[in-house]
Every structure is written in structure tokens, then in C-alpha cells.
Amino acid sequence: MKRTIATGLVIASCLLCICVPVFAEGYRDGIYTKTVSEQDYGTLTIRATIQDGRLSAIDFPEGTENLEFLDGEMEEFLKSLMESPMFMDVDAISGATPSCDLIKAALFETLKDAQD
Numbered sequence: 351m352k353r354t355i356a357t358g359l360v361i362a363s364c365l366l367c368i369c370v371p372v373f374a375e376g377y378r379d380g381i382y383t384k385t386v387s388e389q390d391y392g393t394l395t396i397r398a399t400i401q402d403g404r405l406s407a408i409d410f411p412e413g414t415e416n417l418e419f420l421d422g423e424m425e426e427f428l429k430s431l432m433e434s435p436m437f438m439d440v441d442a443i444s445g446a447t448p449s450c451d452l453i454k455a456a457l458f459e460t461l462k463d464a465q466d
Contacts, residue, residue, distance in 0.1 A: 377403055377464035383411070384460040388452050391416045396456040400464050405432050408457065417449040424449075431457065 394413035442450035
């Protein structure tokens with residue numbers, strides 16, 4: 351019985367970690383840069399600017415040549431990330447899902463350094 355309760359608590363805590371939303375606000379002001387690597391897309395460097403505790407700009411100093419977006423789609427997606435209260439919940443652009451997922455994962459890693 352104790353083992354079942356302990357197992358249930360471990361599973362519940364793991365689910366809580368997975369389900370906690372990631373917000374686009376509540377960060378320390380500054381410019382944060384991170385380089386991430388992905389097998390199919392190579393290396394992507396992302397720079398996130400936090401102003402007044404909110405995500406205010408996202409740009410890529412290098413590595414966007416392998417991302418798959420049509421004209422204007424990346425800007426639209428980045429705008430959605432900055433405007434959404436929970437950027438990880440922003441829908442990917444149809445036809446560019448892997449690129450959108452890579453950007454969200456890179457942004458998530460970058461904003462770890464900016465958490466209050």
C-alpha cells in the first residue's frame with residue numbers, strides 16, 4: 351500500500367512538472383542569448399529581450415537558414431509568442447511545425463536564465 355501511494359506521488363509530481371505553463375512575463379529585464387542544436391535543423395542562436403518583465407523581442411543572430419517558413423510566417427509566429435500569456439501553447443504554423451517547435455524549445459531554454 352505504501353509503495354502504491356509513493357508511486358502515485360512520484361507520477362503526480364512528474365505530471366505537475368510537465369503541465370506547468372510557461373508564461374511570457376515575470377522575467378528579469380535584459381537580453382538573453384542561447385544556442386541550441388537539433389539534428390535536422392543544425393544550430394540555432396536565439397536572443398530574447400525582456401523589458402518591464404515581459405518578452406518584448408525575439409531575434410536570431412544565426413542559424414535560421416534551415417528553418418522552414420514562408421514569407422512573413424516567422425514574424426507572425428514570433429509576434430504570437432510575444433503576445434501570448436503562455437508562449438508554449440502557441441499553435442505552430444501549418445507546414446512549419448518542426449521549425450516552430452524548435453523556436454519554442456530554444457525560447458524556453460533561453461528564458462530559464464531570465465526567471466525571477
